[in-house]
Amino acid sequence: METFQGTKDHWDASLYDVKHSFVSKYGNRLVELLAPRAGERILDLGCGTGDLAHTLYECGVEVVGIDNSENMVKQAISKYRHIPFMVQDATNLAYHDEFDAVFSNATLHWVQPPIEAVKGIYQSLKQGGRLVAEFGGKGNVQTITDEIIQQIKSSGFEFKAGQFPWFYPSIAEYSKLMEEVGFRVTFAQHYDRPTQLDGENGLRNWINMFGGMLFDGIPEHTKDQIIENVEINLTEILYQEGIWIADYKRIRVVGIK
Ligand code: BEZ
Numbered sequence: 001m002e003t004f005q006g007t008k009d010h011w012d013a014s015l016y017d018v019k020h021s022f023v024s025k026y027g028n029r030l031v032e033l034l035a036p037r038a039g040e041r042i043l044d045l046g047c048g049t050g051d052l053a054h055t056l057y058e059c060g061v062e063v064v065g066i067d068n069s070e071n072m073v074k075q076a077i078s079k080y081r082h083i084p085f086m087v088q089d090a091t092n093l094a095y096h097d098e099f100d101a102v103f104s105n106a107t108l109h110w111v112q113p114p115i116e117a118v119k120g121i122y123q124s125l126k127q128g129g130r131l132v133a134e135f136g137g138k139g140n141v142q143t144i145t146d147e148i149i150q151q152i153k154s155s156g157f158e159f160k161a162g163q164f165p166w167f168y169p170s171i172a173e174y175s176k177l178m179e180e181v182g183f184r185v186t187f188a189q190h191y192d193r194p195t196q197l198d199g200e201n202g203l204r205n206w207i208n209m210f211g212g213m214l215f216d217g218i219p220e221h222t223k224d225q226i227i228e229n230v231e232i233n234l235t236e237i238l239y240q241e242g243i244w245i246a247d248y249k250r251i252r253v254v255g256i257k
Contacts, residue, residue: 010212013075015205017049022195024051027105027134032236033187033252034132036061040100043124045090045117045133046107056103059076064099066242068110093120097145101130109136115177121230122181123256131183137190137251138170147233148207149213151226157218165213171251183255193248202244205233 017133031052036042038060044053047065049072056063057080066088067073072184076085090111102121111117121131145164152159169177171188180183204227215223238245 011069013069027052042101043099045104050080090115095124104133131255134231134252140168140249178255187254189252195246195248197244
């Protein structure tokens with residue numbers, strides 16, 4: 001799952017489990033692409049609150065879960081005591097030739113600089129091991145983020161490029177990084193995944209859960225007003241029959257060491 005690199009822990013693990021459980025639900029499709037085999041040793045990079053690590057465990061995998069958020073890791077440990085979970089930074093992995101696979105769902109768009117993560121993942125894998133990952137790709141949730149940035153500027157605040165917390169590459173960009181460190185990229189896909197947000201406050205909850213860094217330095221009452229304006233302006237585009245639909249665009253990659 002997703003982590004803010006190098007900042008305080010913004011994650012509310014309980015809220016994540018209650019309101020954003022779709023992240024792990026979509027991740028089950030990535031488990032199919034991983035096709036885990038019993039006895040394999042697999043690193044779940046960005047394990048969040050542990051649900052997908054648990055799915056791998058149930059497949060007979062010896063799974064290790066890591067996440068940059070202490071809140072998430074604590075919650076994962078409390079749910080699944082039989083699985084080792086640890087707080088670790090994806091740009092500073094210290095594993096060497098020990099995993100059959102690195103699995104990563106909805107995380108790598110948070111990780112910067114991306115090349116450091118790709119190097120560490122490669123180093124963690126045994127020869128012949130695989131990286132199977134899905135995360136936000138070029139244009140991900142752009143309707144939402146463009147509108148937020150527009151509203152921030154209209155409210156008289158500066159928005160600096162460095163405040164944008166995500167890295168949304170194309171498959172060409174990400175494949176290039178993978179190839180640079182030695183991966184043979186065997187699969188790369190960039191696809192639309194319109195994603196239902198939970199309830200009539202779904203967009204607001206999503207922004208509060210994931211978009212906190214966009215509002216750095218903005219007073220709480222102004223932030224609330226900005227989010228309200230975003231809701232108003234996006235209703236026609238993203239609110240259909242009582243449901244908010246976020247314009248997720250994902251990339252999926254598989255690489256072999
Ligand atoms: C994503 O999974 O694509 C994502 C989730 C939260 C914020 C940004 C992107």
